Amino acid sequence: xxxxxxxxxxxxxxxxxxxxxxxxxxxxxxxxxxxxxxxxxxxxxxxxxxxxxxxxxxxxxxxxxxxxxxxxxxxxxxxxxxxxxxxxxxxxxxxxxxxxxxxxxxxxxxxxxxxxxxxxxxxxxxxxxxxxxxxxxxxxxxxxxxxxxxxxxxxxxxxxxxxxxxxxxxxxxxxxxxxxxxxxxxxxxxxxxxxxxxxxxxxxxxxxxxxxxxxxxxxxxxxxxxxxxxxxxxxxxxxxxxxxxxxxxxxxxxxxxxxxxxxxxxxxxxxxxxxxxxxxxxxxxxxxxxxxxxxxxxxxxxxxxxxxxxxxxxxxxxxxxxxxxxxxxxxxxxxxxxxxxxxxxxxxxxxxxxxxxxxxxxxxxxxxxxxxxxxxxxxxxxxxxxxxxxxxxxxxxxxxxxxxxxxxxxxxxxxxxxxxxxxxxxxxxxxxxxxxxxxxxxxxxxx
Numbered sequence: 407x408x409x410x411x412x413x414x415x416x417x418x419x420x421x422x423x424x425x426x427x428x429x430x431x432x433x434x435x436x437x438x439x440x441x442x443x444x445x446x447x448x449x450x451x452x453x454x455x456x457x458x459x460x461x462x463x464x465x466x467x468x469x470x471x472x473x474x475x476x477x478x479x480x481x482x483x484x485x486x487x488x489x490x491x492x493x494x495x496x497x498x499x500x501x502x503x504x505x506x507x508x509x510x511x512x513x514x515x516x517x518x519x520x521x522x523x524x525x526x527x528x529x530x531x532x533x534x535x536x537x538x539x540x541x542x543x544x545x546x547x548x549x550x551x552x553x554x555x556x557x558x559x560x561x562x563x564x565x566x567x568x569x570x571x572x573x574x575x576x577x578x579x580x581x582x583x584x585x586x587x588x589x590x591x592x593x594x595x596x597x598x599x600x601x602x603x604x605x606x607x608x609x610x611x612x613x614x615x616x617x618x619x620x621x622x623x624x625x626x627x628x629x630x631x632x633x634x635x636x637x638x639x640x641x642x643x644x645x646x647x648x649x650x651x652x653x654x655x656x657x658x659x660x661x662x663x664x665x666x667x668x669x670x671x672x673x674x675x676x677x678x679x680x681x682x683x684x685x686x687x688x689x690x691x692x693x694x695x696x697x698x699x700x701x702x703x704x705x706x707x708x709x710x711x712x713x714x715x716x717x718x719x720x721x722x723x724x725x726x727x728x729x730x731x732x733x734x735x736x737x738x739x740x741x742x743x744x745x746x747x748x749x750x751x752x753x754x755x756x757x758x759x760x761x762x763x764x765x766x767x768x769x770x771x772x773x774x775x776x777x778x779x780x781x782x783x784x785x786x787x788x789x790x791x792x793x794x795x796x797x798x799x800x801x802x803x804x805x806x807x808x809x810x811x812x813x814x815x816x817x818x819x820x821x822x823x824x825x826x827x828x829x830x831x832x833x834x835x836x837x838x839x840x841x842x843x844x845x846x847x848x849x850x851x852x853x
Contacts, residue, residue, distance in 0.1 A: 417527050418520070418593060418632040421459070424466045428517035431470060433602045434459075436504040438467055439476060439493065440511055443501035447480055447490040458513035458596065458633040476500060509663035510604040515597035516634050518716060525719040528592045530640060530675050535561040535587050543586040548753075548760045548795065549576075556748045561587060565745025566701055566724040573729040574794035575750040581679050581725050585642040591616050592675040593635040598667075600716045605656060605665040612672050614639045641676030641722075643669050649680060650687040654696055656708050670706060673722045683728035683735060690735040697724065701743055752792035755782055762798040771802060772817050780821055785828050801827045 421427045427434065434457075441456050442448055448456070454464050468491065471477045476497035480490045493501060516524075540558045560567045561584065569577050596608045615636050631637075645653070649669075657666040670678055684690050700706045700720035709715050732741055741747070753761070759778055766773045781801065786793055804827035805819045 418524055418635055420630055420632050422462050424463050427459070427463060427514060428520055429514060429599060430602065431467070433599075434463075434514060435467055435471055435476075436500065437510075437514060438471070439497055439501040440504055442477065442491060442493050443498060443505070444511055447492045449488050449490045451488075453491070456513070460633075471497070505663075507663070508604060509659075510597065510606065510665075512606065513596040513634050515599035515604045516595040516632075518598050518600050518718070521595055521598045522719050524593055524595075524635070525674050525721050528675055529721050530588070530592075530677070530723060531564040531721070533588055533590065533640075539587055543583060544580075546764070547580075547583070548757050548764070549580065550757070553580075553748065553750070556746060557584070560746035560748065561723060563745045564723075566697070566726065566743070568732055568741070568744045568747045569725060569727045569750060570732055570747065571729065571750030572752070572792065572794065574796035575729075575752065576795040577727045577729070577750050578681050579795070580750070581681070581727050582642070582644060584723075584725070585640065585677055588640040588676070590640070591637050592640050593631065594638050594641070594675075595635050600710060601714070603665065603710055603714075605667050605671075605710075607667040607671060608636055609667075609672050612641055612643055641673050642679070643673040643676065644679045644681060645669060646681040647685040648687070649693070651692055651696065654693075656710060658711060665710065668708065670700070670720065670722065671708070671718055674719060675721055677723045677725065679725045679727065681727045683726045684730040694736050694740050698740065698743065752794060755793065758782065758793040758798065761795055762802070765798045765802050769802060769806060770817055771806065771819060774819070777819060777821065777824060781824060785824070789828075789832070791832070800831060804830060 424431055424434065438453065438457060441453065445452070445456075450461070450464060450468070453459075453468075454461060457464070459467075468477070472479075474496075475494055477491045478494055480492055535558050537554075537558060540554055540561075544554065557580075569581060571577060594608055594613050597604050597606045599605075613636065615638050654668050654670060656668060658664070659666070680686075680693070683693075686693060701724065704720050706718050706720045707715055708718055726744070728735060732747060759782075762778050762781070763773055765771070782793075785791070786797075801824060802819065805823040806816050808823045808826055809819060810816050
């Protein structure tokens with residue numbers, strides 16, 4: 407069960423005093439000065455929106471900075487009713503010094519301890535997956551009942567999942583649909599603070615905000631959850647062959663002087679899918695060894711500059727997907743730590759036929775039982791090629807491409823066009839032999 411909205415809002419109530427933010431006055435005044443340095447002049451409303459702080463907290467900061475002669479007051483607008491604030495020379499010098507230490511310019515961060523509490527309160531493992539939920543998400547998807555009986559309990563287990571099988575058997579498609587099992591939301595901070603070193607966490611490419619019913623901020627608003635958090639759909643982070651070990655550590659940009667959270671931190675309270683396992687820039691054992699501690703302890707250990715270590719929660723469903731035998735990727739000691747190993751194999755003829763009919767409907771192709779029978783008996787059986795979920799879409803699409811090129815009716819396919827698609831789709835054995843012979847001759851040319 408997901409945590410009720412009211413409870414989460416109580417956990418991250420809007421700070422109404424500086425002490426409630428969990429951040430020091432020195433840190434917040436420097437962040438405010440950087441915003442003023444960046445914008446020139448800002449009203450109190452604009453500062454509150456930029457810093458994600460309520461009016462009472464902002465008033466404390468403004469009062470302090472005015473006493474320290476770091477900001478001054480300007481009139482704005484025709485009637486001069488709304489005041490704006492700008493930097494004095496002392497304020498500019500302080501802002502430049504602050505920029506030299508940290509280039510972060512965004513909403514006030516959330517202290518790491520508060521972040522840990524919020525992640526624990528909205529853990530993804532409290533979301534119960536039932537057979538009804540899974541059937542709803544995979545409605546219209548051709549998926550063996552045996553696989554459903556494994557996927558459902560695996561999602562409830564709280565343990566890592568290893569999905570494997572031949573290429574083209576639907577592993578990536580199915581794993582990415584798993585996030586549909588989560589219909590609730592979670593709160594994700596714009597940034598977290600570790601000893602007032604800021605790590606940017608919210609990523610608009612990975613986190614999908616949901617519409618909020620809260621009114622827009624105003625100077626004295628004291629209701630609703632802490633605006634330093636964004637209410638989002640549960641994260642879905644997918645990475646493949648591009649994954650490197652550096653992407654699993656805190657990244658520091660020496661030019662902008664900003665820290666960026668690693669992928670697993672951005673995936674907290676959601677699902678993290680590592681696709682095409684075994685084809686990453688890092689070796690499989692490097693990646694697997696990286697996950698041993700987080701999987702067992704449900705927490706991760708990261709490093710900031712100068713070797714400073716800190717602990718973060720590891721609250722996510724970790725899914726590995728590969729078309730390589732797991733025994734060729736990891737040893738038994740690691741595989742024991744993974745709760746579920748789920749095999750995606752070839753289809754039966756009736757399952758293949760259902761996908762074939764679905765693709766015909768999607769592409770506006772008139773379904774011809776005889777053409778399907780030809781594909782099953784003459785093409786697949788004749789060439790001893792297993793039935794994979796990707797084949798109907800690829801073969802029918804290519805056959806339709808040829809019919810369009812021949813200026814025919816794209817809704818009607820025949821044996822000739824399907825055979826042409828088959829020959830174009832699969833690597834020819836004769837071509838393999840010729841290419842191998844050519845390669846050998848070229849090598850001999852250099853002898």
